[in-house]
Amino acid sequence: MTHNALFHLPRTIKAPLTALALALSLSTQAFALEHSNKVEQAITNATYQYNASQLNALADSSTGYNKAYAYYRLAQIDIPNPDKSAVLANLDLALAELKPLNDPEADVLKAAIWGLMMGADPKSASTLYPQLQQTLAEAKEDINARPRALLIEGINAFYTPPAYGGGTEKARTLLEEALNHYQASSMDAQVVWGEVETYIWLGQVLEQEQQTDKARSAYKQALALDPNCTWASQKLNALNNNSAP
Secondary structure (H helix, E strand, O other): OOOOHHHHOOHHHHHHHHHHHHHHHHHHHHHHHOOOHHHHHHHHHHHHOOOHHHHHHHHHHOOHHHHHHHHHHHHHHHOOOOOOHHHHHHHHHHHHHHOOOOOHHHHHHHHHHHHHHHHHOHHHHHHHHHHHHHHHHHHOOOOOOHHHHHHHHHHHHHHOOHHHOOOHHHHHHHHHHHHHHHHHOOOOOOOOOOHHHHHHHHHHHHHHOOOHHHHHHHHHHHHHHOOOOHHHHHHHHHHHHHHOO
């Protein structure tokens, strides 16, 4: 089909397709208005440094996707707390912000939120897991959302027993695929988070597989991308201390 084949279609077909293209264009524009890479990067940096006060400030000053992203990150750094009420409250706030957004990147963030919800409330897995899987499968069709979709899928595989379709081998494959897509993703992508933590999750998978040297290399790659990433430096230091003679 040539590049102008649309204009040779019957009017009854052309009109719906033109309307669809316009709707998609407007949806993308609306999403762009709800997102700023600078704010996203500030949220990501605050997460890697476990800076809850800065995340709260960024959540208060943001809208739409970035507000949801800040709430998600607040829940993420609070997940070790035995009391999960604050985690679930922030995740609910994040989902509320994403509800009006119709975009693959917003869908990936929803899936990430559902993953944390299952960790905080395992009883929710029977409802959320199928929804999460379907959402990620659809989001992977978008070239820019694909690396983050693979990252979330890899994290879930890491925590899922092999008997249920998970395990370290599957997690490693998904995370390595995610890294390949991060390197090939579009320079004008509206959302860019995840590459640093993909290396960190890959390092944890490799540690689990007793591949110490490769795990160390993964953590160093994360620090090469973000030298101030406290999470990566903690993981590298712990690995070096544990493997010291």
